[in-house]
Amino acid sequence: MKSRHGCNQCRIVRDTSDDWNAVRSAAAAWMRRPYGLWLDEWGYRDVPRGVLIEPFVGEGPALPIDYKLYVFHGRVEAIQVHVDRETCHRWVIFDRDWRGMSTSADRLDVRPPISLPLMIEGAEALGRGFEFVRVDFYDTGVIPRFGEMTFYPGSGLDPFDPPRLDELLGSH
Numbered sequence: 519m520k521s522r523h524g525c526n527q528c529r530i531v532r533d534t535s536d537d538w539n540a541v542r543s544a545a546a547a548w549m550r551r552p553y554g555l556w557l558d559e560w561g562y563r564d565v566p567r568g569v570l571i572e573p574f575v576g577e578g579p580a581l582p583i584d585y586k587l588y589v590f591h592g593r594v595e596a597i598q599v600h601v602d603r604e605t606c607h608r609w610v611i612f613d614r615d616w617r618g619m620s621t622s623a624d625r626l627d628v629r630p631p632i633s634l635p636l637m638i639e640g641a642e643a644l645g646r647g648f649e650f651v652r653v654d655f656y657d658t659g660v661i662p663r664f665g666e667m668t669f670y671p672g673s674g675l676d677p678f679d680p681p682r683l684d685e686l687l688g689s690h
Contacts, residue, residue: 585654594638620678650690
């Protein structure tokens with residue numbers, strides 16, 4: 519469950535034993551707050567508030583690997599990969615040819631998914647016509663699963679390591 523108008527507003531509900539009062543309380547709090555004003559993300563300001571219920575993507579209890587493709591002028595230039603989001607969240611950045619761009623790329627052994635060419639093709643099709651957009655996918659085997667698109671990843675405040683990576687991405 520997640521809000522359609524915000525960021526970091528989600529709850530994973532796996533079965534009937536989950537704390538439904540906490541889930542309802544979280545959703546109610548999301549609905550009370552507008553999004554897009556606090557960090558001046560004006561593009562989100564007028565998105566109608568709402569809650570989305572989506573089926574669980576992946577197999578088993580673990581969340582699937584999350585691939586965030588950075589698309590500049592219709593071309594994927596970087597791929598941020600998030601692993602172990604619930605237990606030991608880490609992420610690494612690769613270029614479109616799967617060469618490590620971030621410092622953590624040397625320490626986190628992540629193989630390119632079989633569906634990477636389809637992810638790149640889909641992200642570039644969706645990103646066509648925008649100066650920048652991040653297009654997210656989940657790897658569920660042969661066919662990637664679309665996640666979301668965002669124009670303000672991390673509200674533009676997440677630091678990159680090494681810092682020159684921020685300058686490189688900004689140059690696009």
